[in-house]
Amino acid sequence: MKKSKYLISKSPSELKKSEVMDSITIDCCIFSFEKGEFKVLLVQHGEGIRKGEWGLPGGWIEYDEHIDDAANRLLENLTGLKDIYLEQVKAFGDPNRFPLGRVITIGYYALINSENFDIKAGFTASEAKWVKVNEMQNLIYDHNEIFEASLKHLQEKVKRAPTGFNLLPDKFTLLQLMELYQQILDIEVDKSNFRRKFLKMKLLKENGDKQEGVSHRAAKLYSFDESTYHQLTKKGFNFEF
Amino acid sequence: MKKSKYLISKSPSELKKSEVMDSITIDCCIFSFEKGEFKVLLVQHGEGIRKGEWGLPGGWIEYDEHIDDAANRLLENLTGLKDIYLEQVKAFGDPNRFPLGRVITIGYYALINSENFDIKAGFTASEAKWVKVNEMQNLIYDHNEIFEASLKHLQEKVKRAPTGFNLLPDKFTLLQLMELYQQILDIEVDKSNFRRKFLKMKLLKENGDKQEGVSHRAAKLYSFDESTYHQLTKKGFNFEF
DNA sequence: TTACTTATGGTTTATTTGACTACAAGTATA
DNA sequence: TATACTTGTAGTCAAATAAACCATAAGTAA
Numbered sequence: 001m002k003k004s005k006y007l008i009s010k011s012p013s014e015l016k017k018s019e020v021m022d023s024i025t026i027d028c029c030i031f032s033f034e035k036g037e038f039k040v041l042l043v044q045h046g047e048g049i050r051k052g053e054w055g056l057p058g059g060w061i062e063y064d065e066h067i068d069d070a071a072n073r074l075l076e077n078l079t080g081l082k083d084i085y086l087e088q089v090k091a092f093g094d095p096n097r098f099p100l101g102r103v104i105t106i107g108y109y110a111l112i113n114s115e116n117f118d119i120k121a122g123f124t125a126s127e128a129k130w131v132k133v134n135e136m137q138n139l140i141y142d143h144n145e146i147f148e149a150s151l152k153h154l155q156e157k158v159k160r161a162p163t164g165f166n167l168l169p170d171k172f173t174l175l176q177l178m179e180l181y182q183q184i185l186d187i188e189v190d191k192s193n194f195r196r197k198f199l200k201m202k203l204l205k206e207n208g209d210k211q212e213g214v215s216h217r218a219a220k221l222y223s224f225d226e227s228t229y230h231q232l233t234k235k236g237f238n239f240e241f
Numbered sequence: 242m243k244k245s246k247y248l249i250s251k252s253p254s255e256l257k258k259s260e261v262m263d264s265i266t267i268d269c270c271i272f273s274f275e276k277g278e279f280k281v282l283l284v285q286h287g288e289g290i291r292k293g294e295w296g297l298p299g300g301w302i303e304y305d306e307h308i309d310d311a312a313n314r315l316l317e318n319l320t321g322l323k324d325i326y327l328e329q330v331k332a333f334g335d336p337n338r339f340p341l342g343r344v345i346t347i348g349y350y351a352l353i354n355s356e357n358f359d360i361k362a363g364f365t366a367s368e369a370k371w372v373k374v375n376e377m378q379n380l381i382y383d384h385n386e387i388f389e390a391s392l393k394h395l396q397e398k399v400k401r402a403p404t405g406f407n408l409l410p411d412k413f414t415l416l417q418l419m420e421l422y423q424q425i426l427d428i429e430v431d432k433s434n435f436r437r438k439f440l441k442m443k444l445l446k447e448n449g450d451k452q453e454g455v456s457h458r459a460a461k462l463y464s465f466d467e468s469t470y471h472q473l474t475k476k477g478f479n480f481e482f
Numbered sequence: 483t484t485a486c487t488t489a490t491g492g493t494t495t496a497t498t499t500g501a502c503t504a505c506a507a508g509t510a511t512a
Numbered sequence: 513t514a515t516a517c518t519t520g521t522a523g524t525c526a527a528a529t530a531a532a533c534c535a536t537a538a539g540t541a542a
Contacts, residue, residue, distance in 0.1 A: 023262055024345055063343055067334025091332040091347045093308025102304055104265055104347075106332045156397070175489080193531065195490075216488045217538040240479055241530095416520075434500065436521075441498095457519045458507040 020060035025105045026071050027058035027092075027143065029150035030078070032114040032130065033167040036176075038183035039130040040147065041078075045140060054129075055140035056147065058105065071108045085111040085166040089146070089153045097142040105142075109150040111166035134186070158184050159239045162203055165224040173211060173219035174198065181239075189241050201237060203229050261301035266346045267312050268299035268333075268384065270391035271319070273355040273371065274408040277417075279424035280371040281388065282319075286381060295370075296381035297388065299346065312349045326352040326407040330387070330394045338383040346383075350391040352407035375427070399425050400480045403444055406465040414452060414460035415439065422482075430482050442478060444470050 030041040042054040057078055061070040068086070075084050089107040097105070114130075131137065136147060157163045164180050178194045181187075198204065204222040211218040229237075271282040283295045298319055302311040309327065316325050330348040338346070372378065377388060398404045405421050419435045422428075439445065445463040452459040470478075 021264055021343065021345070023264060061334070061345075064336045066336055067332060067345065070334075088331050090329050091308060093302070093311075093347070095305045095307055102262065104262070104302075104308065106334070106345075156401070160397075173489090190531070190533085191489085192491080192533085196492095197530085214488085215540050216486085217490090217540085219489055238481055414520085431500070431502090432520085433502085433522075437523095438499085452520095455519085456509050457517085458509085458521090460520055 020062055023101070023103050024061055024067075025058050025103055026061060026067065026074055027056045027105045027107055027146050028071060028074060028086075029056055029089075029107070029109040029147055030075070030112060031109060031133070031154065031167065032112050033180055033183070034114045034130075036179050036183075038133045038167075038180070040133055040136070041128060042131055042137075042139070043128045050140050053140045054137065055143040057128075067106055071106075071110075075110055079112065081112065085163070087153070087157070089150050092142055092146055092149075094142060099141075105146070107146040107150055109154055111154075111163070113167060113169055133183070155185055160237060162224060162226075162229055162237065171207075171209060171221040171223050173221060174204075175219060177222075181241075185241070187241055197239075203237075261303050264342070264344050265302055265308075266299050266344055267302060267308065267315055268297045268346045268348050268387050269312060269315060269327075270297055270330075270348070270350040270388055271316070271353060272350060272374070272395065272408065273353050274421055274424070275355045275371075277420050277424075279374045279408075279421070281374055281377070282369060283372055283378075283380070284369045291381050294381045295378065296384045298369075308347055312347075312351075316351055320353065322353065326404070328394070328398070330391050333383055333387055333390075335383060340382075346387070348387040348391055350395055352395075352404070354408060354410055374424070396426055401478060403465060403467075403470055403478065412448075412450060412462040412464050414462060415445075416460060418463075422480075426482065428482050438480075444478075 032039050032041070041057065043057045044054055045051055057074065059070065059074040059077075061067055065073070068088070071086055071088075072082075072084070075086065076082055087109055089109060091104055091106050093104045095102055097103070133151065136144070138144065139147065154163070158181070164177070164184060167180060168176060174195055175191070177198065178189060178191065181194070182189060203225055205225045205228075206220050206222050209221040211221065273280050273282070282298065284298045285295055286292055298315065300311065300315040300318075302308055306314070309329070312327055312329075313323075313325070316327065317323055328350055330350060332345055332347050334345045336343055338344070374392065377385070379385065380388065395404070399422070405418070405425060408421060409417060415436055416432070418439065419430060419432065422435070423430060444466055446466045446469075447461050447463050450462040452462065
């Protein structure tokens with residue numbers, strides 16, 4: 001019941017007028033990167049004529065709530081996690097984007113480290129699934145457009161600020177990081193050059209730990225040093241390949 | 242009368258419900274670059290308790306109108322120009338941003354070549370003015386925040402796509418272009434290096450024309466070659482200094 | 483012991499930057 | 513007419529960076 005409020009399945013007229021904004025919603029691309037696969041969370045609509053179709057999770061905005069807070073609330077309800085990395089993409093305002101009335105939606109994307117949580121907490125398997133970013137299917141309403149814009153926004157962001165770390169566990173290897181960049185940006189990079197370039201930035205600190213349980217030479221584990229980032233980089237960083 | 246609709250001075254409840262969205266507006270940073278000065282257009286609010294204060298031009302969205310079309314309509318009414326370069330920045334959704342009710346606004350910025358038009362067309366001198374971007378004053382509501390976000394968005398854009406040309410006349414000198422970049426990005430660059438770097442991109446074509454009426458050696462005039470841009474650059478261009 | 487896999491560290495060359503210098507082509511002025 | 517002055521344009525040179533490689537290390541598996 002509570003959950004279904006955060007899927008676009010109920011029209012705002014079913015809710016008390018004063019509770020939520022009646023012509024604006026939030027939709028959110030939740031990205032994750034697990035076992036080398038870059039994915040997005042889709043949810044299935046439970047009601048109405050588009051029942052069974054897949055889309056991005058979304059929700060309404062309460063009348064006295066900041067839109068960023070609405071997006072955070074949506075995320076916490078979906079994942080059980082607080083303090084998720086969240087960024088607004090833009091507003092989507094085609095008058096025909098939503099068939100039941102004029103509703104403008106504000107697109108967000110979130111980056112989560114899926115080690116920490118179980119998406120099943122709020123959903124049954126048939127209600128939510130992760131799909132690979134490069135194998136996106138047809139989505140409901142204008143959600144493909146929202147997804148594309150979110151991905152593009154993330155791609156730009158990741159080149160100028162150390163954003164990708166939000167998709168990795170606290171400790172990671174350089175090759176995991178490289179794999180992440182390759183998948184987000186849809187490029188191939190040279191292992192050795194990636195290594196050199198990233199280490200030169202001094203954003204990573206090693207603490208002597210190594211990978212465990214791998215059947216080959218164990219790689220060093222690094223973690224992202226946010227403090228040096230804020231010191232070093234007034235001018236943002238540039239990460240083009 | 243018609244004009245005042247595009248200043249935020251009338252509450253939506255004064256308009257028929259079916260005409261416009263009642264909790265979403267548009268606000269727009271209109272940038273220009275004239276005689277080497279990078280400026281933004283401000284308008285003065287004509288009614289209400291904040292009468293006399295300055296802000297960004299804004300307007301309501303009609304019920305069956307795309308938000309981008311609403312922004313274009315606003316621009317055309319303000320400037321008399323069609324086909325202005327326009328880009329959405331993001332939505333601003335602090336519940337307290339607008340004192341008379343919950344109104345979310347969508348920020349846009351426009352780039353105009355002020356050679357072509359006279360802002361006085363729609364305004365008296367006391368109703369609108371251009372201010373230098375680096376001398377911005379306090380604005381009404383959250384308009385300083387919208388302005389800052391717009392400027393930042395433009396700064397990023399200008400580094401990865403040949404966007405700045407929209408602020409220049411069809412034909413311009415390399416030093417005008419350089420001055421433009423310096424002002425938008427708030428940096429200083431070396432004349433000779435700028436020249437080399439920009440010409441190497443092959444985005445500019447010369448047609449033999451030169452400056453006229455200047456009291457020093459006349460510079461070559463260039464124009465932006467959009468077709469080669471689209472050919473060359475799948476990967477966007479990189480213009481860092 | 484050998485093959486295999488991934489990690490990590492270097493080398494080499496071409497390209498790009500950044501800081502400068504020099505000169506060209508005009509106008510202003512004395 | 514000569515000289516200074518202003519902006520435009522071209523080139524130099526050293527340092528930094530990027531791209532394409534190669535070599536070796538450190539481990540597992542057979």
